[in-house]
Amino acid sequence: MNYNKRNPCPICGATDYCAYIKSKNGYLTTCHKLKRHVKKNEVIDGIDGNEYIFLYEKNGCYMFEEKGQYEAAKKAYKESFCGKTSKPSVAIKKAQDEPNLDDTGIYEYTKVSHNILDEIYRKILNRCILSEKHIYMLKKEKWSSELIQKSGYFSTPDQDTKKIILEDIKKSNLQLEGVPGFFTKNGEWTYNMVSGMILPVYDINKKIIRLQIRPDWNYWQINSFKERGEKPPKYINFSSNGKKNGTKSGSMAGIHYDEPKFNTVIVTEGSKDAKIASEYLKRACIYLPGVDTYNAFLNSELFDELKKRGLKNIIIAYDADIIYKEQVKRAMEGFYKKLEVLNVNVYYAKWDIKNGKGIGDLILNGYKPTIIKRVRK
Numbered sequence: 001m002n003y004n005k006r007n008p009c010p011i012c013g014a015t016d017y018c019a020y021i022k023s024k025n026g027y028l029t030t031c032h033k034l035k036r037h038v039k040k041n042e043v044i045d046g047i048d049g050n051e052y053i054f055l056y057e058k059n060g061c062y063m064f065e066e067k068g069q070y071e072a073a074k075k076a077y078k079e080s081f082c083g084k085t086s087k088p089s090v091a092i093k094k095a096q097d098e099p100n101l102d103d104t105g106i107y108e109y110t111k112v113s114h115n116i117l118d119e120i121y122r123k124i125l126n127r128c129i130l131s132e133k134h135i136y137m138l139k140k141e142k143w144s145s146e147l148i149q150k151s152g153y154f155s156t157p158d159q160d161t162k163k164i165i166l167e168d169i170k171k172s173n174l175q176l177e178g179v180p181g182f183f184t185k186n187g188e189w190t191y192n193m194v195s196g197m198i199l200p201v202y203d204i205n206k207k208i209i210r211l212q213i214r215p216d217w218n219y220w221q222i223n224s225f226k227e228r229g230e231k232p233p234k235y236i237n238f239s240s241n242g243k244k245n246g247t248k249s250g251s252m253a254g255i256h257y258d259e260p261k262f263n264t265v266i267v268t269e270g271s272k273d274a275k276i277a278s279e280y281l282k283r284a285c286i287y288l289p290g291v292d293t294y295n296a297f298l299n300s301e302l303f304d305e306l307k308k309r310g311l312k313n314i315i316i317a318y319d320a321d322i323i324y325k326e327q328v329k330r331a332m333e334g335f336y337k338k339l340e341v342l343n344v345n346v347y348y349a350k351w352d353i354k355n356g357k358g359i360g361d362l363i364l365n366g367y368k369p370t371i372i373k374r375v376r377k
């Protein structure tokens, strides 16, 4: 299976070519685009917050194994010589924990309640500010000061702040088991966060249920993307998948709104577009983690809640360049059909691509979309 936009190669960040393959212990990563020298058994930090061990190189493919999986397998192998193989080894359990990128798959990865997730993630955010650098970045994207203030975005904390946050959480006695992003190291709960801007994912009750991070790619990373003629992936989930006592995040749909009216909602891709649309168009706005993730959305708690609270109409506001992508067009057809079966009317938000690519750009450029009702086929 190839890595993609939602699940980039953890080694180099590429969204194509690099792949993960089934192995007897679980999965191996084959990175095709590594631009630096690595030694056998060298441990490198993956962009997903996990550590990876370099195994070997073959025909320009660099094979890596996630450190936890590697060590579990090594332990199981050793145990097998000590006659301890009667009980299922950690390595076998690990193998069942397959990355689930399938759109129709399970959406919720943790049983921890939204209230607890919210409390814990707010413990992080309470100690964070939005840095000048990120304010500048948003201003360059034409965000007004008022909108930035209302954004609810933060910059990732530095190491000193991280210590304070972990202390805060410890004092609060909140349980971190099952909270995506957290794991244990030497018996203590901790987290790793790629440096960048944090975009909280909200549920319908404005509880923070996940954190997305827009990484600040460093000079070396950006260059290695450029050399390949690629763009670095824009967003990464705050996850501790594969870590000791860690939990995968999975991509979740979120919602922004001012007034709790859910009769007509806008569906778009990405938190920022949704924030802008909800502010300027005065409607609840849902953001999907990718245009082809509609099944996960339709099967989600969020969708059930929206239906309970009177959802009748959905306005689809995907990027204007969508009409050029065959795969996306097909995915959208599927989405419309499912919505019709569920008795939700479908509308399109349309605009001239020269006025903005996404609905957020369009609005901040001073335009509004035209809303067209889809005729049932």
Ligand SMILES: [Zn+2]
Residues within 6 Å of the ligand: 009, 010, 011, 012, 013, 014, 018, 030, 031, 032, 033, 034
């Ligand atoms: Zn790679």
